[in-house]
Amino acid sequence: MPLPFLTADRAIDTTYDVALPFDDRERWRRPYRPGPWRVGTAALVLLLASFVLFAAVVIALTGTLSSAGLVFVVALAVVAAALRLLRMGVWVGARGLRHVRFLVTRTAPWEQVVSVRTAQRPVRWLGLPRTVQGQALVLDRRGRSAQTVPPLLTTHDADFLGRPAAFDRASDAVEAWADEYRRR
Structure with a gap:
């Protein structure tokens, strides 16, 4: 039985095969999609916000303004x-x-970027204090040591947990942007 939603998803993923797919490079772009952990957490936080907004309406009708x-x-702070x-x-x-x-x-101008590379190292699992072995996209800047700069992306953060192919595509895209703009 054909599942058309699977083929549509593959069609979307092919847009990331090109390293620099954007015509307007003056705008800030995220070269990857947010991961399911990040989107799911944000959806739960927005659900909590809807309950708080409902509580505000109930309090306005029954209590003081x-x-x-x-x-x-x-x-509004939760949203x-x-x-x-x-x-x-x-x-x-x-x-x-x-x-x-x-x-x-933090913004690093391209003039300060020495390299952007993928490294095998202990990384935080979903940003928590627990560390696991994984890959990280590391930014090397002029005037700063690599230990002081946190990794840009990891295989175990909210965007790429359980999606190593997505991490590879995203890190390749960021590295391609860095290579192109460091040459200018």
């Missing part, structure tokens, strides 16, 4: 956290390489 406003602000969770990752553009984490965003 100031307490309902406070609960509404908490719901902002879910959106930030979805924005996390590595972004590339003509100006440099941007590593977006939950609270910190």
Whole structure:
């Protein structure tokens, strides 16, 4: 029995065979899709936000408006956290390489990038303190040692856990961007 949704997914995956598939390179782009762990966590956080928003409506109808406003602000903070969770990752553009984490965003201009390479090393499992052996995409910058810069991507983060082929495609795409823009 043919399953058309499987062939459609393969058609989407073939767009990442080209290293630099974007015409407008001035915009910041993530050269890979967010992983299922990241999207699932953000969906659960948004579900929690919907319950908090419902609680704000109930409080507004039965209680004081100031307490309902406070609960509404908490719901907006939860929605902002879910959106930030979805924005996390590595972004590339003509100006440099941007590593977006939950609270910190660091941008490395292409002039400071010495190399972007894949290395076998202990990596954190889903960002937790537990480490496992895996691969990491490491950024070497001028003036900084490799130990001070956290890895850009790992095989065990929320985007690539259980998807080694997706990690290989994403790391190849980031390396291709770095190779092209370091030559300029």
